[in-house]
Amino acid sequence: MGVTVHRLSRRAILLGGAGLVGSAGLAATLTGCSTTDATHGSTHPIGPVPSASPSAGQGLVQKSLVARETTLDLGGPTVATWAYGDTVPGALIRAKAGDFLRISLENKLPADTSIHWHGLRLRNAADGVPGLTQDAVKQGDRFVYEFTAPDPGTYFFHPHVGVQLDRALYAPLVIEDPNEPGGHDDEWVVVLDDWVDGTGRTPDDVLKKLVDDGGGSHDMGGMGGGHDMGGHDMGGGGTAMAPWGDAGDVTYPHFLVNGRVPAAPERFTAKPGQKVRLRIINAASDTIFTVALGGHRMTLTHTDGHPVVPREVGAFHIGMGERYDAVVTLADGVFPLVAAPFGKTSGGQAMAVVRTGAGSPPAADVRPAELSGEVFIGSQLLPAESAKLPDRVPDATLQLSLDGSMKPYVWGMNGAPFGKNDPLTVQQGQRLRIDVTNQTMMTHPLHLHGHTFALPSGLRKDTVLLAPMQRLAIDLDADNVGRWAVHCHNIYHAEAGMMTELRYTES
Ligand SMILES: [Cu+2]
Secondary structure: OOOOOOOOHHHEEEEEHHHHHHHHHHOOOOOOOOOOOOOOOOOOOOOOOOOOOOOOOOOOOEEEEEEEEEEEEOOOOEEEEEEEEEOOOOOOEEEOOOOOEEEEEEEEOOEEOOOEOOHHHHHHHHOOEEEEOEEEEEOOOOOEEEEEEOOOOEEEEOOOOOHHHHEEEEEEEEEEEOOOOOOOOEEEEEEEEEEOEEEOOOOOHHHHHOOOOHOOOOOOOOOOOOOOOOOOOOOOOOOOOOEEEEEOOOOOEEEEEEEEEOOOOEEEOHHHHHEEEEEEEEEOOOOOOOEEOOOOOOHHHHHOOOEEEEEEEEEEEEOOOOEEEEEEEEOOEEEEEEEEEEOOEEEEEEEEEOOOOOOOOOOOOOOOOOHEEEEEEEEHHOOOOOHOOOOOOOOEEEEEEEEOOOOOOOEEEEOEOOOOOOOOEOOOOOOEEEEEEEOOOOEEEEEOOOOOOEEEOEEEOEEHHHHHHEEEHHHHEEEOOEEEEEEOOHHHHHOOOOOOEEEEEOO
């Protein structure tokens, strides 16, 4: 459970280096590291955010999306829902790092909407957060998102309005690294989801019931409870026990891989011995999954787009909004790729089938042995050299508490729900440390827009799971001026107030 392993030592460095703060602030321009990643050959630097308009020679990727009501077949269950076109997930968008994306959204939904490009360090005006970066796209209106995608990686996109993410309004976005040698025979995009829409309830119904009932069993006794953190450090140690506390708030009837239930699963085919890259995205709204490929070990190579020191695992956790890339060399036969919802006892599991040879398909409730072994926690990965945030003493440290309760169903940050809490403020060029404390007995995936942050280990992420009562310092370079959402990626928590703003100010 050791995601805060180096917290204390980093603090000591901060205190010891306090005299450097002033001068460090002057040398603020972010300089990227272009060190070659020995493992993956990536030489793509993490550099400044590019400007708003396409430049000469820049690749251009143009797509049109229509968000609308539709009926989808999930492989048995047929559901009325909202989607981008007629599929769930929506069609993959693929571009190269540095390309300019021009994506038009036509809103044919019976509601306002927007698109947020999850994980991308894009310009603020394209970030898709009504109230912070744009007005909501009204029914019948169109909005064109224009931005450069600076960094390679596995991303996805979804609305940033209400609980629309918990419908079919999501799709994968892959930004390829032109400098990456590849070396795998195939690449599969694996999108995980928890599904309720059109099964007698909509996500809006679910949220209303949570608010009306204030139900559940993981009440922490109110907002900003100020719990004593003594003895609650999650630091160091193994991964044998899952640390996530209570499961999510919502009971789902289905869990999906690429829009399919396990009874009629997504099928991937390859030849024995082939090496495949999996790009795994958790697009669920309220579910942490444990992922395993039966009969195989996987080598994790990237998280949230950033290369890591490769780590071989049998199974791993993935929180809402997180992405993991894994490489696997395939055996001969038929194998279940399972995503088991953490802590949820109904609705079964998500599963796809990998076929490289003869054999009968696995049962929908198959449980690969790997799920019973050690389950790796992704934030324990170590960063590849090319993905490290350069060492620097923070210019400022801000506190961020995650608080809330089930009764009443109100979630917040720094003691109040979004709209009533104060923004976090930063100045351009600063190295900012955010000292995050989860004051609740639930796990929350913390997501920051427009930036990536480094964990104390140096691991770069844009979404990180904070276990109950966990405290974690995250560092970022303030290199992307704007108003940025910071929120829990449990979409019900975010909508109930677990969000704040990171706002750039002029000195
Ligand atoms: Cu949350």
